[in-house]
Amino acid sequence: MAAHNVSIAIIGAGGVGKCFLSQLEALSKRRPTPKLSLCYISTSKKALFNADYSLPVESVLQDLAASSKDPMSLSQVADYLATAPSKVVLVDNTSSQDVADTYPLFLSRGISIVTPNKKAFSGPYKLWQDIFTAAATSGAKVYHESSVGAGLPVISTLKDLVDTGDEVTKIEGVFSGTMSFLFNSFAPVEGSGGQWSAEVKKAKELGYTEPDPRDDLNGLDVARKLTILARLAGLPVESPTSFPVQSLIPKELESVSSGDEFLQRLHEFDSQMEETKAAAQQKGKVVRFVGSIDVATKAVKVGLEEFDKSHPIAALKGSDNIISFYTKRYGANPLIIQGAGAGGEVTAMGVTSDLLKVLSQIS
Numbered sequence: 001m002a003a004h005n006v007s008i009a010i011i012g013a014g015g016v017g018k019c020f021l022s023q024l025e026a027l028s029k030r031r032p033t034p035k036l037s038l039c040y041i042s043t044s045k046k047a048l049f050n051a052d053y054s055l056p057v058e059s060v061l062q063d064l065a066a067s068s069k070d071p072m073s074l075s076q077v078a079d080y081l082a083t084a085p086s087k088v089v090l091v092d093n094t095s096s097q098d099v100a101d102t103y104p105l106f107l108s109r110g111i112s113i114v115t116p117n118k119k120a121f122s123g124p125y126k127l128w129q130d131i132f133t134a135a136a137t138s139g140a141k142v143y144h145e146s147s148v149g150a151g152l153p154v155i156s157t158l159k160d161l162v163d164t165g166d167e168v169t170k171i172e173g174v175f176s177g178t179m180s181f182l183f184n185s186f187a188p189v190e191g192s193g194g195q196w197s198a199e200v201k202k203a204k205e206l207g208y209t210e211p212d213p214r215d216d217l218n219g220l221d222v223a224r225k226l227t228i229l230a231r232l233a234g235l236p237v238e239s240p241t242s243f244p245v246q247s248l249i250p251k252e253l254e255s256v257s258s259g260d261e262f263l264q265r266l267h268e269f270d271s272q273m274e275e276t277k278a279a280a281q282q283k284g285k286v287v288r289f290v291g292s293i294d295v296a297t298k299a300v301k302v303g304l305e306e307f308d309k310s311h312p313i314a315a316l317k318g319s320d321n322i323i324s325f326y327t328k329r330y331g332a333n334p335l336i337i338q339g340a341g342a343g344g345e346v347t348a349m350g351v352t353s354d355l356l357k358v359l360s361q362i363s
């Protein structure tokens with residue numbers, strides 16, 4: 001049976017979006033079927049689309065930069081995509097809550113979704129239910145592997161554990177590429193480490209942070225990931241603020257209005273993090289930012305902990321995440337996933353592999 005053509009719509013063309021576009025271009029060359037055509041792309045300021053639902057992938061970033069079209073409203077995007085001549089997959093490469101809130105509408109109109117955006121799956125529990133109900137009713141697919149651990153197979157592994165009847169008892173580890181990079185370079189196992197505020201700027205330049213790095217430093221990014229994993233493990237966690245989350249934002253900077261001003265002023269408070277580092281050092285330990293979900297007691301928490309220098313969490317490198325799944329089948333030795341947990345290419349890889357899963361089911 002011939003594969004049907006599929007149209008791809010993309011919202012968001014930043015660090016992850018650009019890497020996704022180049023992976024999409026390479027994919028279309030490597031795997032000519034199903035034929036993929038790009039039908040819509042937008043940032044928050046500009047959009048590109050046309051009446052025949054076909055845009056050239058090779059030049060789309062330049063064409064988008066030169067475009068004079070405003071983005072459509074999200075309900076207009078849903079109308080436009082629902083009348084496309086082929087099935088459509090929407091790739092949300094933003095961190096927008098508004099786009100996330102519209103997933104039930106897209107899905108109910110038969111538009112599948114792949115995304116690294118955490119907001120839909122870690123927002124109110126009702127949104128989570130509406131998303132999966134809409135998908136089940138319409139048959140559209142929704143995948144979000146890169147919403148936890150970037151391209152690392154964290155969500156697919158947890159789903160496999162649950163779907164095959166294993167009992168997940170605990171999930172713990174380092175869930176933030178930014179936090180991992182910061183502590184690995186600021187408080188390394190050997191050597192004195194860098195300056196906290198300078199490392200935060202580096203993490204942003206490397207594309208590890210959220211668009212606003214305060215969303216990483218306040219612990220909410222990790223809390224969102226734990227909310228997603230807890231829900232998949234069967235705990236109906238209401239929201240990422242419904243359990244204890246430690247923030248590393250200095251009190252004095254809590255009310256600054258922009259991420260840029262925050263970054264400019266952060267160095268004034270470097271001594272606070274130096275004290276935290278020194279307290280661990282005095283005990284021969286290092287400090288790291290971790291999270292855990294205890295399924296039996298329903299306890300979820302996020303924050304700083306001290307680790308012996310020989311502990312696998314202390315020895316992480318770069319932006320690596322490490323995530324341990326304790327289950328009935330795996331017993332005392334958890335199933336462990338480790339590797340880069342942030343960065344454009346590895347995040348886009350998770351999005352592209354989700355796209356392949358959707359294509360295998362709808363084309």
Ligand SMILES: NC(=O)C1=CN([C@@H]2O[C@H](COP(=O)(O)OP(=O)(O)OC[C@H]3O[C@@H](n4cnc5c(N)ncnc54)[C@H](OP(=O)(O)O)[C@@H]3O)[C@@H](O)[C@H]2O)C=CC1
Nearest residue numbers: 012013014015016043044045094095096116117211342343
């Ligand atoms: N970077 C990483 O390592 C990882 C990122 N993720 C997730 O991937 C997503 C993208 O991250 P990243 O690429 O780094 O972020 P960027 O800030 O680099 O890019 C975000 C893009 O989304 C666009 N955008 C934002 N809001 C809207 C909107 N309402 N409508 C249309 N476009 C919008 C922005 O456009 P404009 O520039 O015009 O505002 C920009 O093109 C986030 O959800 C993030 O949490 C997940 C795992 C790892």
Ligand SMILES: N[C@@H](CC=O)C(=O)O
Nearest residue numbers: 176177178208209210
């Ligand atoms: N800002 C996030 C990006 C991936 O989710 C992180 O640093 O882990």
Ligand code: NA
Nearest residue numbers: 145148150152
């Ligand atoms: Na992942």
